[in-house]
Amino acid sequence: MFVSAKNTQPQDDLPLHCSFARSDWVILAGFWHPVATSGEVADAPVRVHLLDMPVVLFRTRDGVKAAKDVCMHRGGQLSLGSVCDGLLVCGFHGFEYNGEGTCVGIPALAKGSPIPKKLRPRNFQCRERYGLIWVCLADQARAEMPGWPQIEDGSGTVIRIPSYEIKASAGRRVENYNDIAHVPFLHRNSFGWPPTDIAPYDVISGDNTLSFKVDILEQTRYSGEFGGQLRQYSLLNNERETDRYVISVLREEAGRGGSRSMHGGVAEGSALRIGAPRNAFPLEESAAPVVLLAGGIGVTPILAMARSLNARGKPFEFHFATRSAARTPFLAEVLSGPFKERVRLYHDDNPAMRFDIGRFVDRLAAGTHLYLCGPGGFMAAVSEALAARPDIVLHREYFTAPDSGQDAGEPFTLALAQSGTELVVAAGQSILEVLQAHGIDCATSCEEGICGTCLTRVLAGEIEHRDHFLSAGERASGDRMLICVSRGKANARLVLDL
């Protein structure tokens, strides 16, 4: 595997933000690397990174193909598109690419019109073997793919190693791969795929400790047909219970796929990569009256709040609106729990039990702290009715962003201070899309401006906030923004700490 750096040929194909020395990258690009399991590349394109290169994998009748994950039209991320009749279709403007990496269809052109030759994304050698997808980034591999006859004849044992990012130089990584002495000690939880225990955690670090959210990477990259998707769920745990996470996930057929992957792909024994809990919807300590209002599955953080208030002996009201009794999550628990006297239920399918927003808002006592969580439409309707009650302190948490009817915005320039890169964000594009199209990975989850995952430091420039997460004070500080939805001011320059 080792080839002298002096043997490397100069070439200019390095990824935009390459963390490798050029000579290291050129050597490593000439070898075959496993980048995904066969099961991961099914009907939809899949994005992977190999040596910092964003690569899209897609399955055709002739096997799995690999190309640079950038559409030649506007630089969109091809992996956000789809695979149709063996063609990779860009999700932004519908450009179609075949397995050889040639553009064969442009929706805006009449059928049979010649297609510009430059519309050819960079494609890579790709093979499927041993249940894995292998990619070589160089046009000519420096060595044949490794072979393991023991796997083919069934005499060997296959182990899988979860994917994770290693911040180390190429030389250090290779050295680590070859140092098997540390494996039994350091990798005992990753080799052989045993479930990893959840370490005890402390949610009682003050009074504002409830409704923590936990980031859950739904299915790891190596666990079958569901790709890794980061989602956040409210913890339902009793605040004294700190040795497990309890969440509830409503299956949403029309959602982006996170809940479907949880319902369809996670079973007892599945390993999920999770982050530490964090709290974006704190229960404030105050002498003011407290009213909890939940709509549908929005009851999850509200339920945890009710438990906490009850345990503290603090009086509160708990209003819970759903479509019907049959579609009321945690109904038995709410009706039989220790705070059942405080619960008032509303159901849309029963005229006598419908939730009357105007009446509800009118009878709130002045100074009440109202905690609200539910579907976007429900939240928007309640928030609107509260506009006439400035004496109410509203705390809310969105599950889905309300339809704010915002326009596509104007173009602006994006400067990345750490790398010195300048990019243009066009109308209708988000900062996040532009960064991803240029191979810059950012932590994201909801991509609707409600969860705070993509919070980024702003060093200069005016921000057009479009999120539903930051407080008025945080917005006024001008030093942070949610890059999945918020923008820079029209035709101006925004500098991010990236």
Ligand code: FES
């Ligand atoms: S990803 Fe959730 S706010 Fe941006």
